[in-house]
Amino acid sequence: xxxxxxxxxxxxxxxxxxxxxxxxxxxxxxxxxxxxxxxxxxxxxxxxxxxxxxxxxxxxxxxxxxxxxxxxxxxxxxxxxxxxxxxxxxxxxxxxxxxxxxxxxxxxxxxxxxxxxxxxxxxxxxxxxxxxxxxxxxxxxxxxxxxxxxxxxxxxxxxxxxxxxxxxxxxxxxxxxxxxxxxxxxxxxxxxxxxxxxxxxxxxxxxxxxxxxxxxxxxxxxxxxxxxxxxxxxxxxxxxxxxxxxxxxxxxxxxxxxxxxxxxxxxxxxxxxxxxxxxxxxxxxxxxxxxxxxxxxxxxxxxxxxxxxxxxxxxxxxxxxxxxxxxxxxxxxxxxxxxxxxxxxxxxxxxxxxx
Numbered sequence: 001x002x003x004x005x006x007x008x009x010x011x012x013x014x015x016x017x018x019x020x021x022x023x024x025x026x027x028x029x030x031x032x033x034x035x036x037x038x039x040x041x042x043x044x045x046x047x048x049x050x051x052x053x054x055x056x057x058x059x060x061x062x063x064x065x066x067x068x069x070x071x072x073x074x075x076x077x078x079x080x081x082x083x084x085x086x087x088x089x090x091x092x093x094x095x096x097x098x099x100x101x102x103x104x105x106x107x108x109x110x111x112x113x114x115x116x117x118x119x120x121x122x123x124x125x126x127x128x129x130x131x132x133x134x135x136x137x138x139x140x141x142x143x144x145x146x147x148x149x150x151x152x153x154x155x156x157x158x159x160x161x162x163x164x165x166x167x168x169x170x171x172x173x174x175x176x177x178x179x180x181x182x183x184x185x186x187x188x189x190x191x192x193x194x195x196x197x198x199x200x201x202x203x204x205x206x207x208x209x210x211x212x213x214x215x216x217x218x219x220x221x222x223x224x225x226x227x228x229x230x231x232x233x234x235x236x237x238x239x240x241x242x243x244x245x246x247x248x249x250x251x252x253x254x255x256x257x258x259x260x261x262x263x264x265x266x267x268x269x270x271x272x273x274x275x276x277x278x279x280x281x282x283x284x285x286x287x288x289x290x291x292x293x294x295x296x297x298x299x300x301x302x303x304x305x306x307x308x309x310x311x312x313x314x315x316x317x318x319x320x321x322x323x324x325x326x327x328x329x330x331x332x333x334x335x336x337x338x339x340x341x342x343x344x345x346x347x348x349x350x351x352x353x354x355x
Contacts, residue, residue: 057348058341060315066348070184073127078179081117082156091155091177094122097132099148106132106150121154121178128152131176134187138346139195140339144202149173159273162186165194172198188347189309196308201301205244207232219267235300236266245333246304253326254300258287262299290322312340 053069054062078085085092096110106129114122132150141147148171155161155177162180166173174194181187199205207229222236229239233250240247254262265279284297291297296306307326316331317324330336 053348053352055345055348055352057344059344060313063313063344063347066344066351067184067188069351070347071354073130073181073183073187075127075178075182076120076124078117078156085118085154085156086158088155089157089159091153091157091160092118093151093153094118094178095125095128095152097128097150097152101148118154124178127178127181131181131187131191132174134350135174135191135195137350138188138191138343140342144170144204145172145195145198147172147174147198151175152178154178162190163194165197167202170203188313192309192312192343193305196305197301199308200244200246200249200304201238205241205246206235207239207241222263222267233300236263245336246300249304249307249326249329250300252329253290253303253322258290261286262297266299290326292323292326311336312343 053066057063057066092114093110093112094114095108095112097106098109099105100107108125111122128150131152135147139145149168151173153175156179160177160179162177164175166175176190180190225239226234231251232242233240233247233254235246235250240250261283265276265283280298281294284291284294287297291303292306292310296303303326307323308330311327311330314327317327330340
Protein backbone atom coordinates (compact mmCIF):
# COMPACT_ATOMS: atom_id res chain seq x y z
CA UNK A 1 0.00 0.00 0.00
CA UNK A 2 1.38 3.39 -0.93
CA UNK A 3 1.88 5.73 2.02
CA UNK A 4 -0.19 8.80 2.08
CA UNK A 5 2.02 11.91 1.70
CA UNK A 6 1.83 14.30 4.65
CA UNK A 7 -0.29 17.35 4.26
CA UNK A 8 1.22 20.86 4.42
CA UNK A 9 -0.45 21.36 7.81
CA UNK A 10 1.19 18.25 9.26
CA UNK A 11 4.61 19.32 7.92
CA UNK A 12 4.23 22.76 9.49
CA UNK A 13 3.45 21.37 12.94
CA UNK A 14 6.39 18.93 12.78
CA UNK A 15 8.81 21.78 11.95
CA UNK A 16 7.22 23.96 14.63
CA UNK A 17 7.60 21.21 17.24
CA UNK A 18 11.24 20.62 16.30
CA UNK A 19 12.05 24.32 16.59
CA UNK A 20 10.26 24.52 19.91
CA UNK A 21 12.26 21.60 21.27
CA UNK A 22 15.51 23.18 20.06
CA UNK A 23 14.67 26.48 21.76
CA UNK A 24 13.85 24.70 25.03
CA UNK A 25 17.14 22.80 24.94
CA UNK A 26 19.08 26.04 24.28
CA UNK A 27 17.39 27.80 27.19
CA UNK A 28 18.15 24.88 29.51
CA UNK A 29 21.77 24.96 28.37
CA UNK A 30 22.11 28.68 29.11
CA UNK A 31 20.54 28.28 32.55
CA UNK A 32 22.81 25.36 33.41
CA UNK A 33 25.91 27.22 32.18
CA UNK A 34 25.04 30.35 34.16
CA UNK A 35 24.37 28.35 37.30
CA UNK A 36 27.65 26.49 36.89
CA UNK A 37 29.59 29.71 36.27
CA UNK A 38 28.06 31.33 39.34
CA UNK A 39 28.99 28.25 41.39
CA UNK A 40 32.61 28.36 40.21
CA UNK A 41 33.10 32.14 40.33
CA UNK A 42 31.57 32.29 43.78
CA UNK A 43 34.54 30.19 44.91
CA UNK A 44 37.21 31.59 42.60
CA UNK A 45 36.83 35.33 41.86
CA UNK A 46 40.06 35.26 39.82
CA UNK A 47 38.13 33.70 36.95
CA UNK A 48 36.47 37.08 36.29
CA UNK A 49 38.55 38.96 33.74
CA UNK A 50 39.65 42.51 34.56
CA UNK A 51 40.49 45.29 32.11
CA UNK A 52 44.14 45.35 31.11
CA UNK A 53 46.12 48.52 31.71
CA UNK A 54 47.47 49.74 28.40
CA UNK A 55 50.67 51.75 28.73
CA UNK A 56 50.41 52.64 25.05
CA UNK A 57 47.00 54.20 25.68
CA UNK A 58 46.17 57.22 23.51
CA UNK A 59 42.38 57.51 23.81
CA UNK A 60 39.82 58.00 26.54
CA UNK A 61 38.48 54.44 26.38
CA UNK A 62 41.66 52.93 27.77
CA UNK A 63 42.23 56.08 29.85
CA UNK A 64 39.03 55.37 31.77
CA UNK A 65 40.27 51.84 32.43
CA UNK A 66 43.50 53.27 33.85
CA UNK A 67 41.66 55.78 36.03
CA UNK A 68 39.42 53.05 37.46
CA UNK A 69 42.55 51.18 38.54
CA UNK A 70 43.89 54.10 40.60
CA UNK A 71 43.39 53.69 44.36
CA UNK A 72 40.59 55.72 45.90
CA UNK A 73 41.26 58.78 48.05
CA UNK A 74 40.36 58.54 51.72
CA UNK A 75 39.58 61.90 53.31
CA UNK A 76 38.63 62.15 56.98
CA UNK A 77 35.03 63.41 57.38
CA UNK A 78 34.59 66.88 58.85
CA UNK A 79 31.24 66.03 60.43
CA UNK A 80 29.84 68.78 62.63
CA UNK A 81 33.01 70.83 62.21
CA UNK A 82 32.21 71.66 58.58
CA UNK A 83 29.89 74.53 59.59
CA UNK A 84 32.62 76.09 61.70
CA UNK A 85 35.20 75.73 58.94
CA UNK A 86 32.78 77.18 56.38
CA UNK A 87 32.91 80.50 58.25
CA UNK A 88 36.61 80.83 57.47
CA UNK A 89 36.68 82.40 54.02
CA UNK A 90 39.91 81.37 52.35
CA UNK A 91 40.20 78.31 54.55
CA UNK A 92 43.00 77.26 56.88
CA UNK A 93 46.53 76.45 55.79
CA UNK A 94 47.88 73.06 56.89
CA UNK A 95 51.37 72.83 55.41
CA UNK A 96 53.80 74.27 52.89
CA UNK A 97 56.22 72.22 50.87
CA UNK A 98 59.24 73.10 48.76
CA UNK A 99 60.98 70.99 46.14
CA UNK A 100 64.68 70.42 46.75
CA UNK A 101 65.95 70.93 43.22
CA UNK A 102 69.18 69.01 43.87
CA UNK A 103 67.62 65.86 45.35
CA UNK A 104 64.21 66.20 43.62
CA UNK A 105 62.60 65.56 47.02
CA UNK A 106 59.63 67.43 48.45
CA UNK A 107 60.33 68.94 51.86
CA UNK A 108 57.88 70.27 54.45
CA UNK A 109 59.00 73.83 55.30
CA UNK A 110 55.99 75.20 57.22
CA UNK A 111 53.62 73.37 59.56
CA UNK A 112 51.36 75.85 61.40
CA UNK A 113 49.41 75.01 64.53
CA UNK A 114 45.82 74.07 63.67
CA UNK A 115 42.65 73.33 65.60
CA UNK A 116 42.32 69.75 66.82
CA UNK A 117 39.74 68.59 64.28
CA UNK A 118 42.10 69.55 61.43
CA UNK A 119 45.09 67.66 62.80
CA UNK A 120 44.21 64.44 60.86
CA UNK A 121 44.28 66.45 57.62
CA UNK A 122 47.59 68.02 58.52
CA UNK A 123 49.11 64.72 59.60
CA UNK A 124 48.09 62.90 56.41
CA UNK A 125 51.37 63.59 54.64
CA UNK A 126 50.89 60.49 52.48
CA UNK A 127 47.91 62.22 50.89
CA UNK A 128 49.89 65.44 50.42
CA UNK A 129 52.72 63.59 48.69
CA UNK A 130 50.26 61.60 46.61
CA UNK A 131 48.75 64.77 45.17
CA UNK A 132 52.25 66.07 44.42
CA UNK A 133 53.09 62.80 42.66
CA UNK A 134 49.96 63.02 40.55
CA UNK A 135 51.04 66.44 39.34
CA UNK A 136 54.75 65.88 38.83
CA UNK A 137 54.53 62.36 37.36
CA UNK A 138 51.66 63.00 34.97
CA UNK A 139 52.27 66.46 33.52
CA UNK A 140 55.32 67.52 31.48
CA UNK A 141 57.93 69.26 33.59
CA UNK A 142 59.72 71.87 31.49
CA UNK A 143 61.41 75.06 32.76
CA UNK A 144 58.44 77.41 32.20
CA UNK A 145 56.03 74.81 33.66
CA UNK A 146 58.12 73.67 36.61
CA UNK A 147 56.38 73.20 39.95
CA UNK A 148 58.55 74.27 42.91
CA UNK A 149 56.13 74.69 45.84
CA UNK A 150 52.89 73.28 47.18
CA UNK A 151 50.60 74.70 49.85
CA UNK A 152 47.98 72.41 51.39
CA UNK A 153 44.87 73.87 53.01
CA UNK A 154 41.21 73.12 53.75
CA UNK A 155 38.36 75.43 52.78
CA UNK A 156 34.65 74.66 53.17
CA UNK A 157 33.34 78.19 52.54
CA UNK A 158 30.90 78.89 49.70
CA UNK A 159 33.60 80.71 47.72
CA UNK A 160 36.16 77.92 48.05
CA UNK A 161 38.32 76.74 45.16
CA UNK A 162 39.47 73.18 44.63
CA UNK A 163 42.97 74.42 43.78
CA UNK A 164 44.83 77.33 42.29
CA UNK A 165 48.22 78.02 40.83
CA UNK A 166 50.57 80.95 41.31
CA UNK A 167 53.72 82.12 39.52
CA UNK A 168 56.37 83.29 41.95
CA UNK A 169 58.89 84.84 39.59
CA UNK A 170 59.03 81.79 37.34
CA UNK A 171 58.65 79.29 40.16
CA UNK A 172 55.16 77.87 40.31
CA UNK A 173 53.26 77.15 43.51
CA UNK A 174 50.28 74.79 43.64
CA UNK A 175 47.61 75.44 46.27
CA UNK A 176 45.39 72.42 46.98
CA UNK A 177 42.19 72.30 49.01
CA UNK A 178 42.18 68.77 50.44
CA UNK A 179 38.40 68.73 50.72
CA UNK A 180 38.11 68.67 46.92
CA UNK A 181 40.45 65.71 46.39
CA UNK A 182 37.87 63.00 46.95
CA UNK A 183 38.61 60.60 44.07
CA UNK A 184 41.14 59.93 41.30
CA UNK A 185 38.69 61.37 38.75
CA UNK A 186 38.25 64.61 40.69
CA UNK A 187 41.99 64.89 41.31
CA UNK A 188 42.88 64.46 37.64
CA UNK A 189 40.29 67.01 36.55
CA UNK A 190 41.45 69.57 39.12
CA UNK A 191 45.14 69.16 38.36
CA UNK A 192 44.65 69.12 34.59
CA UNK A 193 42.79 72.42 34.90
CA UNK A 194 45.61 73.96 36.93
CA UNK A 195 48.21 72.70 34.49
CA UNK A 196 46.16 74.40 31.78
CA UNK A 197 46.71 77.68 33.62
CA UNK A 198 50.46 77.07 33.77
CA UNK A 199 50.46 76.22 30.08
CA UNK A 200 48.59 79.37 29.03
CA UNK A 201 49.73 81.94 31.62
CA UNK A 202 53.46 81.34 31.86
CA UNK A 203 56.09 83.91 30.91
CA UNK A 204 56.22 82.77 27.29
CA UNK A 205 52.49 83.35 26.92
CA UNK A 206 51.90 86.71 28.60
CA UNK A 207 53.61 90.08 28.34
CA UNK A 208 54.88 91.28 31.69
CA UNK A 209 52.67 94.33 32.20
CA UNK A 210 53.67 94.62 35.89
CA UNK A 211 50.10 95.34 36.93
CA UNK A 212 48.54 94.28 40.20
CA UNK A 213 46.23 91.26 39.94
CA UNK A 214 42.97 92.74 41.21
CA UNK A 215 39.36 92.97 40.14
CA UNK A 216 38.35 96.55 40.96
CA UNK A 217 39.37 98.16 37.68
CA UNK A 218 37.66 101.17 36.18
CA UNK A 219 36.70 101.39 32.50
CA UNK A 220 39.29 104.08 31.82
CA UNK A 221 42.10 101.98 33.27
CA UNK A 222 40.87 98.89 31.45
CA UNK A 223 40.77 100.70 28.10
CA UNK A 224 44.25 102.11 28.62
CA UNK A 225 45.71 98.67 29.36
CA UNK A 226 43.84 97.08 26.46
CA UNK A 227 45.21 99.71 24.09
CA UNK A 228 48.76 98.71 25.06
CA UNK A 229 48.05 95.20 23.78
CA UNK A 230 47.09 96.36 20.30
CA UNK A 231 45.91 93.35 18.29
CA UNK A 232 47.02 90.93 20.98
CA UNK A 233 44.29 89.65 23.27
CA UNK A 234 43.86 91.40 26.62
CA UNK A 235 42.78 89.02 29.41
CA UNK A 236 41.63 91.79 31.73
CA UNK A 237 44.97 91.65 33.51
CA UNK A 238 47.67 90.97 30.93
CA UNK A 239 48.47 91.26 27.26
CA UNK A 240 49.04 87.92 25.60
CA UNK A 241 52.10 87.37 23.46
CA UNK A 242 51.59 87.18 19.71
CA UNK A 243 52.16 83.43 19.38
CA UNK A 244 50.50 82.42 22.63
CA UNK A 245 47.63 79.94 22.85
CA UNK A 246 45.46 82.43 24.71
CA UNK A 247 46.01 85.12 22.09
CA UNK A 248 44.69 82.81 19.36
CA UNK A 249 41.93 81.46 21.61
CA UNK A 250 40.78 84.87 22.85
CA UNK A 251 40.81 86.56 19.45
CA UNK A 252 38.77 83.71 18.02
CA UNK A 253 36.21 83.06 20.75
CA UNK A 254 36.11 86.17 22.98
CA UNK A 255 35.15 88.88 20.50
CA UNK A 256 32.58 91.64 20.06
CA UNK A 257 29.40 91.11 22.06
CA UNK A 258 30.63 88.22 24.24
CA UNK A 259 33.76 90.08 25.30
CA UNK A 260 31.95 93.38 25.86
CA UNK A 261 29.26 91.75 27.99
CA UNK A 262 31.92 90.00 30.08
CA UNK A 263 33.93 93.22 30.52
CA UNK A 264 30.83 94.96 31.84
CA UNK A 265 30.45 92.30 34.54
CA UNK A 266 34.20 92.25 35.17
CA UNK A 267 34.33 96.01 35.79
CA UNK A 268 31.00 96.85 37.38
CA UNK A 269 29.95 94.06 39.71
CA UNK A 270 32.95 92.22 41.11
CA UNK A 271 33.15 94.42 44.19
CA UNK A 272 29.77 92.89 45.13
CA UNK A 273 30.01 89.08 45.21
CA UNK A 274 26.26 88.53 45.15
CA UNK A 275 25.71 90.91 42.25
CA UNK A 276 28.65 89.40 40.40
CA UNK A 277 27.31 85.85 40.76
CA UNK A 278 23.87 86.95 39.57
CA UNK A 279 25.24 88.70 36.49
CA UNK A 280 27.64 85.84 35.79
CA UNK A 281 24.74 83.37 35.78
CA UNK A 282 22.88 85.60 33.32
CA UNK A 283 25.97 85.83 31.14
CA UNK A 284 26.35 82.04 31.02
CA UNK A 285 22.63 81.55 30.31
CA UNK A 286 22.89 83.94 27.36
CA UNK A 287 25.92 82.19 25.87
CA UNK A 288 25.56 78.66 27.27
CA UNK A 289 26.32 76.99 23.93
CA UNK A 290 29.73 78.67 23.95
CA UNK A 291 31.04 77.27 27.23
CA UNK A 292 31.91 73.82 28.59
CA UNK A 293 30.20 74.66 31.88
CA UNK A 294 29.30 77.66 34.02
CA UNK A 295 32.77 78.16 35.50
CA UNK A 296 34.30 78.46 32.02
CA UNK A 297 32.28 81.65 31.51
CA UNK A 298 34.01 83.32 34.46
CA UNK A 299 36.83 84.69 32.28
CA UNK A 300 38.92 83.92 29.19
CA UNK A 301 41.57 82.48 31.52
CA UNK A 302 39.14 79.99 33.02
CA UNK A 303 37.54 79.26 29.67
CA UNK A 304 40.78 78.13 28.06
CA UNK A 305 41.72 76.07 31.14
CA UNK A 306 38.32 74.34 31.17
CA UNK A 307 38.50 73.67 27.43
CA UNK A 308 42.02 72.29 27.84
CA UNK A 309 40.83 69.95 30.60
CA UNK A 310 38.08 68.57 28.38
CA UNK A 311 40.59 68.24 25.51
CA UNK A 312 42.89 66.08 27.63
CA UNK A 313 40.41 63.91 29.51
CA UNK A 314 37.47 63.52 27.09
CA UNK A 315 36.93 62.09 23.59
CA UNK A 316 37.35 64.37 20.61
CA UNK A 317 34.01 66.18 20.12
CA UNK A 318 31.94 65.59 17.02
CA UNK A 319 29.56 68.52 17.55
CA UNK A 320 29.71 71.96 15.99
CA UNK A 321 28.87 74.24 18.93
CA UNK A 322 31.34 76.94 19.92
CA UNK A 323 32.00 74.99 23.11
CA UNK A 324 33.04 72.02 20.94
CA UNK A 325 35.13 74.27 18.72
CA UNK A 326 37.05 75.44 21.81
CA UNK A 327 38.07 71.85 22.54
CA UNK A 328 38.92 71.21 18.89
CA UNK A 329 41.12 74.33 19.02
CA UNK A 330 43.84 72.37 20.82
CA UNK A 331 43.94 69.70 18.14
CA UNK A 332 45.34 72.37 15.79
CA UNK A 333 48.63 72.26 17.71
CA UNK A 334 50.68 69.08 17.13
CA UNK A 335 52.74 69.70 20.26
CA UNK A 336 49.57 69.80 22.39
CA UNK A 337 48.20 66.64 20.79
CA UNK A 338 51.48 64.93 21.65
CA UNK A 339 51.32 66.36 25.16
CA UNK A 340 47.81 64.96 25.54
CA UNK A 341 49.07 61.53 24.51
CA UNK A 342 51.94 61.73 27.00
CA UNK A 343 49.62 62.79 29.82
CA UNK A 344 47.23 59.90 29.14
CA UNK A 345 50.11 57.42 29.09
CA UNK A 346 51.54 58.88 32.30
CA UNK A 347 48.17 58.40 34.00
CA UNK A 348 48.22 54.75 32.95
CA UNK A 349 51.80 54.36 34.16
CA UNK A 350 50.80 55.86 37.51
CA UNK A 351 47.97 53.32 37.74
CA UNK A 352 50.46 50.49 37.15
CA UNK A 353 52.90 51.89 39.71
CA UNK A 354 50.23 52.21 42.42
CA UNK A 355 48.66 48.77 41.98
